[in-house]
Amino acid sequence: MAAPITGRKVFFGMSAAFGVIIAVNLFMAYSAVRTFPGLEVKNSYVASQNFDRDRAAQEALGWSIHAEVHQEELQLAITNDVGQPVEVAELTGTFGRATSVRDDQIPDFVFDGTLYRAPVATSAGNWNLRFEAMAKDGTMFRQRVVVLVER
Template structure:
């Protein structure tokens, strides 16, 4: 028995195809919105007014940061231009996934010597951002985002 393709069949096929596309787009948009980590700053315009001066002051410090992860042990090294360990007044490290907030964590950094800190972390494989925020004893801020790739 041969079936005839009617206008109703074509309409049903078209509606099913577009319905699938629209449904997938709605699911993806809802997932993107629910996992959005948020804004970096409350007012980008105000932050931009101080950016150059803050960057110049940070560069004057001459600090270099190095972050490594070996078998769940995170090691942070912070040195000055002469390679000597730096002891900032305040130090904070936040580990973030680039795409969502659910896995964000702030490890407890344990001092291991001049300019050296370690922490035990349990990070899922993939890409992470380590946001380092420190303040020198003269009040100069130091902000740096270090990429970190965790292998499976």
């Protein structure tokens, strides 16, 4: 014969159930905050004031961008409006996962006359290259390129 359900058993059962729910919520909140890469800009209002001007200057360059990874080498092609390779005055960027900063790398790009190349460590999946290139006339070009790495 089973023991009767008492108020004490219901209280402890409900407390345990809600305790598990609260513990999981706290863990998920901690994980979300710990892996959040941060803000894109410090002040979105100030950034918005120059957005249209910066975008028009960037589009006036007529550049096309293509990036891919071959044998642990990130290859970035920047071409002008007639398809010729572009050599920039300065190129910096971050290569990493879209969802975490744990795998972020700062590629050391070298221009070979056609492509910018940099060694990287990857695994299969979706990667992002967020880069800034300064044209020789001083125009800043910013873009995020999705790079799919297949194994």
